[in-house]
Amino acid sequence: MRKMQGEEFDSLVSFFDDMARTKWLGEIHDELKHASGSWENKSVLDVGCGTGRLLLRGVEEASLLTGVDLSTEMLKASKQNFFFRNRVEKTHFSVEDACDLSFENNVFDLSLSTCVMFLLPEPEEGMKEMIRVTKTAGKVVMLNPSLRMDQSAAFSYAKKHGMSGFEQTSLLRWSxxxxxxxxxxxxxxxxxxKTLGAKEVNHIEVLEGLAIITVAQL
Structure with missing residues (x-):
């Protein structure tokens, strides 16, 4: 599978920002934030941060929020969203390859990734990098689709929950x-x-089992 290019996502900024603000993904972000524990005075990394909506949830707690993405346009949108909240001084954004992060080992207290690892040609490489840059005793928290996720299952979920318009379209597109x-x-x-070094791994099923929040304790 070919290597991903940031330009592939530059034209999708509006779509991803709107998807991050849907009810279904917004609720998952809230649950993931809760599962990750307190961000108080922590250095937090989001790999594939998109437009920064997940990081915004901890802007008043964390000491530093770092967002990385392949897309320069996504990062521009992230910076703008934090500018509107008057919290630019607590952030760092940079263009990065999830499989080859430029950070030193053991830098972040908490590393996050939503809707990204499963996209990578070699997801294990991205997971390995997240663990490498996260401190011992820190956490890595991810969101990925489960084996049960497909368009038929997503459509059934959307129909059951009365989803329509962009709420439904975005879920079906993700599926x-x-x-x-x-x-x-x-x-x-x-x-x-665990093969990559996590000491304990727990999972939370979301979307009635169509996706999985994973919390790895290092």
Whole structure:
């Protein structure tokens, strides 16, 4: 599978920003934020930060919020969103390859990634990098589609919950992409992360089992 290019995502800024503000993904971000624990005085990294909506949830707690993305346009939108909140001084944004981060080892207290690892040609390389740059006793928290995610299952979920318009379209689009990339069971994710050095791995099913929040304790 070919290497991803940032330009592929430059034209999708509005779509991803709107998706991050949907009810379904917004609620998952809230649950992931809760599962990650307190961000108080912590240095937090978001790999594939998009427009920064997840990091914004901890802007009043964290000491430093770092967002990385392949897309320069996504990062411009992130900076703008933090500018509107008057919190630019607590942030650092840079263009980075998730599989080859420029940071030193053991830098961040908490590393996050939502809707990204499963897109990578080699997701294990991205997970390995997240663990490498996270401090011992820190956490790595991810969101990935489960093996049960596909367009039919997503459509059934959307219909059951009365989703329509962009709420439904964005979920179906995510499900369609996931079937072309990588989907996981909780057991597979646990095995990969423990092989890479995680001491303990726990999972929370979201979207009624169509996606998985994974919390790896280092």
């Amino acid at each position: 369609n992409v996931s079937t072309k990339r990588h989907r996981y069971t909780s057991e597979e994710l646990s095995e990969k992360l």
